[in-house]
Amino acid sequence: MIQTFLPLVTILFAALLLVAITLWKRNSPARLRDIPALTRLYRMLGLSVEDGTRLHISLGRGSLLDARGGSALAGLATLRIIAERTSVSDMPAVASSGDPLLGLLTQDTLQAGYQAAGVDELYIPTTGRITGLTPFGFAAGAMHIPQNEKVATTIMLGHFGPEAALLADASDRESLTIIGASDNLSGQAVLFANTQDALIGEELFAAGAYLGAGASHVASLTVQDILRWLVILAMLGGAAIKLLGTI
Amino acid sequence: MQVITAFIAIASGVLVLGGYFFPALAGVQTLLLNWAIILAGVAAIVGILNLTSVHMDKIRRGEKGSAYSALLVIGLAATFFFGMILRPQHNVMQMVLNGIIVPVEAALMGLLTVSLLYAAIRLLRRRTDMMGVIFLLTAALLFLGSATLPFGDIPLIGTLIRPWVSQILALGGARGILIGVALGALTTGLRVLFAVDRPYGGT
Numbered sequence: 001m002i003q004t005f006l007p008l009v010t011i012l013f014a015a016l017l018l019v020a021i022t023l024w025k026r027n028s029p030a031r032l033r034d035i036p037a038l039t040r041l042y043r044m045l046g047l048s049v050e051d052g053t054r055l056h057i058s059l060g061r062g063s064l065l066d067a068r069g070g071s072a073l074a075g076l077a078t079l080r081i082i083a084e085r086t087s088v089s090d091m092p093a094v095a096s097s098g099d100p101l102l103g104l105l106t107q108d109t110l111q112a113g114y115q116a117a118g119v120d121e122l123y124i125p126t127t128g129r130i131t132g133l134t135p136f137g138f139a140a141g142a143m144h145i146p147q148n149e150k151v152a153t154t155i156m157l158g159h160f161g162p163e164a165a166l167l168a169d170a171s172d173r174e175s176l177t178i179i180g181a182s183d184n185l186s187g188q189a190v191l192f193a194n195t196q197d198a199l200i201g202e203e204l205f206a207a208g209a210y211l212g213a214g215a216s217h218v219a220s221l222t223v224q225d226i227l228r229w230l231v232i233l234a235m236l237g238g239a240a241i242k243l244l245g246t247i
Numbered sequence: 248m249q250v251i252t253a254f255i256a257i258a259s260g261v262l263v264l265g266g267y268f269f270p271a272l273a274g275v276q277t278l279l280l281n282w283a284i285i286l287a288g289v290a291a292i293v294g295i296l297n298l299t300s301v302h303m304d305k306i307r308r309g310e311k312g313s314a315y316s317a318l319l320v321i322g323l324a325a326t327f328f329f330g331m332i333l334r335p336q337h338n339v340m341q342m343v344l345n346g347i348i349v350p351v352e353a354a355l356m357g358l359l360t361v362s363l364l365y366a367a368i369r370l371l372r373r374r375t376d377m378m379g380v381i382f383l384l385t386a387a388l389l390f391l392g393s394a395t396l397p398f399g400d401i402p403l404i405g406t407l408i409r410p411w412v413s414q415i416l417a418l419g420g421a422r423g424i425l426i427g428v429a430l431g432a433l434t435t436g437l438r439v440l441f442a443v444d445r446p447y448g449g450t
Contacts, residue, residue: 008268011433018437065283070432073439076446100290103297105446112445126301130294136355141298148311162359169362183428185421192382193366196373201424205431208444216443220434227430 014223021219030209030218037179037197038210044153044177045085045211053152054091056145057082058167059106060158060182061098061138068159071183071204072102075157076109077217078207082155083113085211087122094145096131097158098138103130139163143170156180157204160187168194181207253442260440299323385412 048055057079062072079095086093095110097103107128114123131141146154147170154171156164160182168191171178180191181199192198199207202224208217259279266276302316310316326343333340367386370379391401392409400406438444 004268011264011437014433015437015441018434018441022443063287065280065287067432070428070435073444073446074431074435077435077438077444080444080446100294101287103294104290107297109446126297126304128297129301130297132298133291133294134352136352140355144312144315162363163355165359165362165366166355169366183432185424188424190363190366193363193370202427202431204428205435214443216438216441220431220438223434224427224430227433228427231426231430 010227014227017223017226018216018219021222022216025215025218025222030215032206032210032218032221035199035203035206035210037181037195037199037203038207040177040197041153041155041179041207042211044155044179045082048086048091048093048152049089051152052090054089054150055082055086055093055153055155056142056149056151056171057093057095057155057157058142058160059095059097059102060156060160060164060187061135062102062159062183063099064101064105068183071157071159072099072105074205074207076102076105077213078155078157078211079106080109080113080116081208081211081213083110084116087114087117087119091150092122092124092127094127094129094149094151096129096138096142096145098130098132098135098142100130100133102158103128135161135163136166139166142167146171146174146176151176153177153179156182156191157207159183160191162186162190165190165194249445252447253445256445256447257440257442264440295323385417389413 044055047053057075059072059075059079062068062070062075064072082093083095093110095106097106107125110128111120111123114120129141129145131145132138143166145151146167151171151174154167154176156167156179158181160167160180161184164180164182164187168178168180172194178195179197179199180195181204182188182191183204188198188200192200205224206221208214209221262272262275263279265272299320302320305313305316306320326340329343330340335341367383370383373379388404389409389412392405392412394401435444439446
């Protein structure tokens with residue numbers, strides 16, 4: 001009974017916290033710790049518009065029908081902000097993905113960003129691309145973009161496995177700035193070795209808050225911190241109870 | 248329109264989530280997930296059309312690398328055409344799969360090994376901090392500890408350090424990272440459920 005309803009209680013508790021903290025954060029400025037990769041990303045957004053260079057945002061191959069959907073949704077939220085900020089650039093941002101459903105949402109999100117910026121007519125449908133449907137097919141298709149399309153920065157946010165190294169290597173050969181984050185452990189290790197500033201673990205989900213997506217994104221980080229402390233306390237408590245039980 | 252799409256998305260999300268906790272909603276959950284799977288199949292066709300249109304566009308504009316785009320479109324059209332006529336189980340189609348697609352993916356896997364080695368060599372030039380040094384040293388220790396050598400395991404590294412690093416330090420760290428990712432996914436999912444983030448369009 002507890003095992004069934006504990007997740008439900010956790011979700012309801014998190015939802016309640018998210019609503020309450022979002023309302024609270026609306027009236028107070030966000031104070032966020034420095035994450036070099038996200039500071040660099042924020043700077044690159046402005047630079048790409050000024051320099052007339054392109055951003056390539058790769059959202060990986062996270063399916064929305066399984067557990068990898070969280071990272072895909074986080075990537076889409078970031079893409080929405082990037083699309084809105086860079087929509088007036090001479091070289092609009094290009095987004096790639098390796099999953100059909102994610103590909104459709106990528107195009108929709110890009111268009112929504114252009115609509116929000118009031119330049120709907122500048123949206124080009126082919127800027128949202130599905131580059132392949134297998135891990136290596138996706139990477140091989142995405143490798144072409146930094147090499148051939150005047151890209152200044154490659155941003156990888158989503159579900160990537162070891163194949164991320166191929167895309168990072170292709171970007172590195174063009175001397176591009178690479179910012180990478182994955183929800184997959186192998187992907188994270190590969191991106192750590194291949195990028196200037198890798199995002200580790202839940203930092204993938206913080207991009208929206210650092211790019212100014214709104215109070216709900218900042219509140220999400222606070223909720224994550226609260227839940228993390230609860231998990232730590234539960235683990236320590238469980239260990240203590242087990243230890244006491246054996247004495 | 249945006250209100251309707253948001254309403255449909257929220258209702259679908261709540262019903263699918265509820266299906267995990269309340270058996271009465273399990274039928275609706277299965278139905279909605281089946282619809283999602285069908286839509287994913289249709290999305291694959293749309294994805295292939297998108298891929299084709301991007302590469303056709305490149306060919307038309309004569310962009311750099313358009314020869315590869317032409318090769319891709321021809322390959323796609325030929326595979327689709329012969330696949331429809333012969334069916335995927337036909338020997339010729341199996342030969343295409345086993346003789347072209349599988350080796351190409353395997354070649355990319357081989358390329359990945361070289362690429363990772365190159366990245367490891369360049370790591371200290373890119374990242375001259377303590378974490379970079381620890382990352383490289385750990386990788387080197389694990390390689391040495393798990394290498395198949397003619398004289399067996401390297402004393403201490405293979406028998407003590409590697410198991411300790413991989414089964415205690417690395418496993419603990421991996422679990423910590425995965426808990427963080429799960430919490431991030433939970434709050435991201437909640438934002439979508441509350442229609443604060445709407446990846447299905449709208450501002």
